[in-house]
Amino acid sequence: ELKWVITSKEPEIQELIKHAKVLEGMNRNASKHAAGVVITPGDVSDYVPIANAVAQNDIVTQYNMKDIEQAGLLKMDFLGLRTLTIIRDSLSLIKKNHNVEIDIDKIPLDDEKSYQLFAKGQTTGIFQFESPPMREYLRKLNPTSLSDLAAMNALYRPGPMEFIDEFIDRKYGRKQVKYLHPILEDILKETYGIIVYQEQVIQIANKIGGMSLAEADLLRRAMGKKDLLAMKEQKAKFIDGADAKGISKKIAEEIFAAIDKFANYGFNKSHAVAYSYIAYQTAYLKAHYTSEFLAANLTNEFENIDKVSNFLEYCRRLKIEVLPPDVNDASVNFDVTDGRIKFGMIAIKNVGKHAVEEIIKARKKLERNFSSIFDFCMIVDTRMVNKRTLEGLVTAGAFDSIDTKRAALFNAVEKALEFGGKMQHSVFSNGDSLFGDMGDLEITEPELKDIKSWSEKERLGKEREAVGFYISGHPLHKYDVEYNSFTNFHIGNDENINEEEVVKVCGVITGVRAKIDKAGKKMAFFTIDDFSGSCECIMFSKIFANDGEYVEEEESVLIIGKLESSGDAVKIHVNKLLPLDKAREELSKSVKIIINKDVVSPDKISLLKPILDKNKGNTPVFLSLGINGSRGLLYSLKEFRVKVSEDLIKEVTTLFGDGSIRLNS
Known part of the structure; x- marks a missing residue:
């Protein structure tokens, strides 16, 4: 459409084209690289032009990173790594709690407990190795070395x-390790004949193609950038070099094709080893000092709600107790006491570091516990601990060690602050100290009003509002059996999603937003929160007409729907939604009771019959009898049919333990 502009004879247009050609391809604005540092033998200004960074007082080069390289200078990226802070904080907690000073760079590299974490896929919190697909591969690989x-x-x-x-198959001899030429064995033996690293590409070009290391690196770059002209030149050099070493053209071309394939995504070995070494260090700390390691992770991830929720649930599975926040035992960051993790109060909204430090200082000077909110x-100092701070502390449970009536405490916040302010003014006016002898000063505290207590749902909901996640429990915990039986997708494990797959997700509804669609019908957006994370859900009007009544704040539900990838996030298009109490009854086609005969006595097994008799219904029952943790034989208890209820689940779990009942849908 714009061809006429180029062919136009108009002088003004020709002038415009002339200036446009000069400007084309130039940078529109100046900016500073996030982590790039240029290193020169002397003053930078002796080598390249410099300038002041935009809106900052830093000196930057006027050349971009590509021009810097062509000018013969070295640019290095120095990136901050949170994992290093987690390691440092873990070591600090270990020193404080165990009086053990660990030099993390001198830990043994053959520690069996550390490699067992990788082999079992227990990599929560382990740098670079946390994703679900990676865990699966680790279980198959059973790694035994840093290599x-x-x-x-x-x-x-x-x-x-x-x-x-x-x-993996080559490592365990299930597939043969093959080399296109014997020279390749020394280069590829470590990776079982597979080209994995960029350094291997360079070595092959050097040892097979007779290229210098500098020429080999140019070949690697040309391959990575798919520079066809440069690759053609380099290939000719490679074939000639191989010929000089007595390697046939056919073999040389096969080897060149192999390195061409891998050079495009071959990883830098020094990078892989450095990252894996850090990962191994985190695994070592986790294996030997689990509580300290998890506390350090919680401190450093406290602003990432999904990660904190995941870590707290992981602690629960490991039977590591996480103590709730407590004004009488306050800690800015997450800490460890006798193997238990102490909640870091910096994670509570509207309670900053300075407020927590003021609470700790006041408690220390007082030399006793606070006895009430008053x-x-x-x-x-109520200038540091204001109304919003106090409300956050109450709803997060930080006063539970003094009084568990959170509703009454929340109602008393303004009165308590007013009372505290008056008392402080009175005492300081008399020249007394609140921390010392108050003489004849008589203190009569107001009484808490008798306010109706919050229900468990309200209490947990307000906890989540105050912190962003649940502390004293999770609404889903009472539905562990349903969660483990019905769920086929965990929100935090959203890698490699299949948008056509129908998923079943158990979670808690939050952030409900009802809207009217173009047809004038009601639809809803809301967030679903499970143990591993949270994501947005969309319920269109057709589904809302049937299931919309269940879309309520803090409702524990089962969602059946399809996934949609939205940038870095995932959304669920809801096809069906049921409260978990209802889903338990409607979706359970059979009940399986799981018993390990070597753990459970025959007398205990005999107690199952009255439980089944008491919970009669229409759902068939199967019994799985295993030995030594192995999958047991499955028996159909044809004489029994049960009603799948909360009572049935509770009674069977009480009798045989967690994981002893499963609902098949």
Whole structure:
């Protein structure tokens, strides 16, 4: 459409084209690289032009990173790594709690407990190895060395991922390790004949093609950038060099084709080893000092709600107690006491570091516990601990050690602050100290009003509002059996999603937003929160007409729907929604009771009959009898049919323990 502009004879248009050609391709604005540092032998200004960074007082080069390289200078990226802070904080907690000073760079590299975490896929919190698909590969690989970890780290990315199973099969001898030429064995032996690293590409070009290391690196770059002209030139050099070493043209071309394929995504070995070494260090700390390691993670991730929720649930599964926040035992960051994790109060909304430090300082000077919310407000500096701070502390449960009536405490916040302010003014006017002898000063605290207590749903909901996640429990905990029986997708595990797959998700509804669609019908957007994370759900009007009545704040539900990938996030298009109490009854086609004969006595098994008799209904029952944890034989209890209820689940679980009942849908 714009061809006429170029062919136009108009002088003004020709002038415009002339200036446009000069401007084309130029940078529109200046900006500073996030982590790039230029290193020169002397003053930078002796080598390249410099300037002041936009809106900052930093000196930057006027050349971009590509021009810097062509000018012969070295640019290095220095990136901050949160994992290093987690390691530092873990070591600090270990020193404080165990009086053990660990030099993390001198830990043994053959620690069996550390490799067992990788082999079992227990990599929550372990740098670079946390994703669900990675855990699956680790279970197959059963890594036993840093070399195994580095190779997995390099292979687990688009492109080489297809070779992971081949790599594992070759490691265990299920597939033969082949080399196109004997010279390749020394180069590829470590990775079982598979090209994994960029350094291997360079070595092959050097040893097979007779290229210098500098020429080999140019070949690697040309392949990576798919520079066809440069590759053609380099290929000719490679073939000639191989010929000089007595390697046939056919073999040389096959080897060149192999390195061409891998050079596009071959990973830098030094990078893979460095990252895997850090991952191994985190695994070592987790294996030997689990509580300290998890506390350090919680401190460093406290602003990431999904991660904190995941870590708290992980602690529950490991039977590591997480103590709720407590004004009488306050801690800014997450801490560890006798193996139990102490909640870091910095994670509570509207309670900043300075407020927590004021609470700790006041409690220390007082030399006793705060006895009430009024006593607390009388002692702390209420300029630091204001109304919003106090409300956050109450709803998060930080006063539970003093009084568990959160509703009454919340109602008393303004009165407590007013009382505390008056008392402080009175005492300081008389020249007394709140922390010392108050003489004849008589203190009569107001009484808490008798306010109706919050229900468990309200209490947990307000907790989540105050912190962003649940502390004293999770609404889903009472539905552990339903969660483990019905769920086929965990929100936090949203890698490699299949948008055509129908998913079943158990979670808690929050953030409901009802809207009217173009047809004038009601639809809803809301967030679903499970143990692993949260995501947005969309319920269109057709589904809302049937299931909309169940879309309520803090309702525990089962959602059946399809996934939609939305950038870095995932959404669920809801096809069906049921409260878990209702889903339990409607979807359970049979009940399986799981018993380990070596753990459960015959007398205990005999107690099952009265439970089944008491909970009669229409759902068939199966019994799985196993030995030594193995999957047991399955028996149909044809004489029994049960009603799948909360009572049935509770009674069977009480009798045989967690995981002893499963609902088949």
